[in-house]
Amino acid sequence: MNERIFISTAIPYVNAAPHLGFAAELVLTDALARHHRERGREVFAVTGTDENSLKNARAAEAAGVPVAQLVAQNAALFQALAEPLGLDFDDFIRTSADPRHRPGVEALWRACLARGDLYRRRYRGLYCVGCEAFYTPAELDPEGLCPEHRRPPEVVEEENWFFRLSRFADQLAELITSDRLRIRPEAHRNAALAFLQFGLQDISVSRSVARARGWGIGVPDDPTQVIYVWFDALANYINAAGYAHDEARFEARWHGARRVHVLGKGVLRFHAIYWPAILLSAGLPVPDELLVHAYVTVEGDKIGKSLGNTVDPVHLAHAYGTDVLRYFLLRHVRTTHDSDFTEAALVRARDAELADQLGNLVRRVAGLCRSTGGRVPEPGPSPLAEPTQALLCTVDAAVQAFLPHQALEAIFAHLAALNRYVAEEAPWRLARDPEAQERLHRIVYGLAEATRLTACSLKPFLPVSSARILAQLGLDPGAPPVFGAGRAVGPADPGAVLFPKG
Numbered sequence: 200m201n202e203r204i205f206i207s208t209a210i211p212y213v214n215a216a217p218h219l220g221f222a223a224e225l226v227l228t229d230a231l232a233r234h235h236r237e238r239g240r241e242v243f244a245v246t247g248t249d250e251n252s253l254k255n256a257r258a259a260e261a262a263g264v265p266v267a268q269l270v271a272q273n274a275a276l277f278q279a280l281a282e283p284l285g286l287d288f289d290d291f292i293r294t295s296a297d298p299r300h301r302p303g304v305e306a307l308w309r310a311c312l313a314r315g316d317l318y319r320r321r322y323r324g325l326y327c328v329g330c331e332a333f334y335t336p337a338e339l340d341p342e343g344l345c346p347e348h349r350r351p352p353e354v355v356e357e358e359n360w361f362f363r364l365s366r367f368a369d370q371l372a373e374l375i376t377s378d379r380l381r382i383r384p385e386a387h388r389n390a391a392l393a394f395l396q397f398g399l400q401d402i403s404v405s406r407s408v409a410r411a412r413g414w415g416i417g418v419p420d421d422p423t424q425v426i427y428v429w430f431d432a433l434a435n436y437i438n439a440a441g442y443a444h445d446e447a448r449f450e451a452r453w454h455g456a457r458r459v460h461v462l463g464k465g466v467l468r469f470h471a472i473y474w475p476a477i478l479l480s481a482g483l484p485v486p487d488e489l490l491v492h493a494y495v496t497v498e499g500d501k502i503g504k505s506l507g508n509t510v511d512p513v514h515l516a517h518a519y520g521t522d523v524l525r526y527f528l529l530r531h532v533r534t535t536h537d538s539d540f541t542e543a544a545l546v547r548a549r550d551a552e553l554a555d556q557l558g559n560l561v562r563r564v565a566g567l568c569r570s571t572g573g574r575v576p577e578p579g580p581s582p583l584a585e586p587t588q589a590l591l592c593t594v595d596a597a598v599q600a601f602l603p604h605q606a607l608e609a610i611f612a613h614l615a616a617l618n619r620y621v622a623e624e625a626p627w628r629l630a631r632d633p634e635a636q637e638r639l640h641r642i643v644y645g646l647a648e649a650t651r652l653t654a655c656s657l658k659p660f661l662p663v664s665s666a667r668i669l670a671q672l673g674l675d676p677g678a679p680p681v682f683g684a685g686r687a688v689g690p691a692d693p694g695a696v697l698f699p700k701g
């Protein structure tokens with residue numbers, strides 16, 4: 200049986216329009232999902248929107264509209280990212296409106312309650328509305344502000360439901376140190392283990408109906424309390440996979456799959472500590488892998504409405520093209536450390552890398568195919584076979600290691616080698632020599648095959664351009680990813696321009 204993979208993005212708050220940072224997480228997750236599908240793995244890729252949060256209730260209050268209306272309007276903006284970003288997810292779950300979500304959250308709550316891990320207690324703590332989380336004084340920055348939002352937390356006192364997180368410290372440490380719950384990059388694995396070193400305190404998992412403005416999912420059998428948004432939001436993953444409404448689907452997509460969450464480093468604690476503990480309590484399989492990415496900054500600043508420098512991903516995709524934006528987000532935005540976005544850098548990447556390296560090679564190879572009669576010549580041995588086949592392995596290894604930028608670096612290094620090969624062999628000089636025709640055809644065939652396989656390895660990253668490259672070479676997009684298996688389906692078209700410069 201093929202390997203099955205469940206892969207998700209974190210679900211964003213919908214109190215504002217989507218920004219470039221979340222677009223980067225969507226494109227990253229989409230590229231990983233597409234790559235695994237290309238390699239014959241059975242993938243279930245899910246994203247959605249986190250709508251039951253106090254932040255949304257407050258934003259609606261400020262705008263003077265009903266919360267349900269505000270979240271529906273903004274959720275539509277997130278759903279509408281699929282087309283400009285070239286996304287191919289299998290599912291989209293809205294936590295306030297999807298009929299699968301509420302029953303799943305309630306079932307998860309009851310499962311933890313039945314295990315004795317939920318109890319009521321009076322609580323007074325420092326709460327950041329932005330994070331929807333309580334902080335201990337030690338977790339705040341040196342000025343006593345939320346480290347994510349640089350705002351003072353509110354002192355909140357009320358009677359809440361608590362989750363017995365403290366019970367799970369040893370189990371979590373064992374899962375993380377054994378890599379049974381694999382956290383990458385390594386720095387975030389160490390950060391997760393550091394949370395555990397301080398010991399775990401039980402966490403508040405509900406709030407009063409009054410403080411929640413009546414918005415959110417009620418605690419089962421307790422009309423005074425609403426379920427804490429993190430408990431609610433995290434449940435989206437299993438709910439999309441079928442939990443509490445479709446056992447067969449849940450068996451295939453959660454129990455029987457490699458369970459992978461892609462998330463930003465700001466929500467590590469929720470995914471590495473709270474979420475596996477909740478699943479352990481409920482007797483459900485924990486994630487296999489947390490892939491944690493760094494942030495996109497714009498001119499050096501963190502993106503966020505509160506910091507006033509959002510960059511609209513839809514505008515960028517329309518102005519520069521889906522694949523140009525995807526390329527920048529996958530190659531020049533690193534998973535491993537914060538990366539700065541500027542429009543000038545995007546233009547540089549389009550011109551110097553996509554147009555000059557990729558576009559140029561495809562145009563030259565299509566021209567050569569045409570010169571040999573308009574079609575790709577018959578197979579023959581080529582010195583390009585081995586390095587091209589090796590590229591496919593390098594790309595897979597880089598994607599599995601959550602280093603997509605390394606996959607693209609390997610692909611572009613190969614493109615540079617192919618461009619050098621064309622310059623060195625100068626096959627157009629052979630065209631008029633009747634004695635050299637066989638040699639010419641061998642060179643052209645090798646180049647066409649190498650370009651085809653490179654386009655195939657680019658497909659998860661640049662799906663639109665990959666298809667256009669094959670069309671431009673006149674090659675069958677369904678041919679297997681093995682050197683020598685390419686088939687011509689039409690004449691090559693050297694005239695098309697893949698990445699027009701502005």
Ligand SMILES: [Zn+2]
Binds near residue numbers: 330331348
């Ligand atoms: Zn905060």
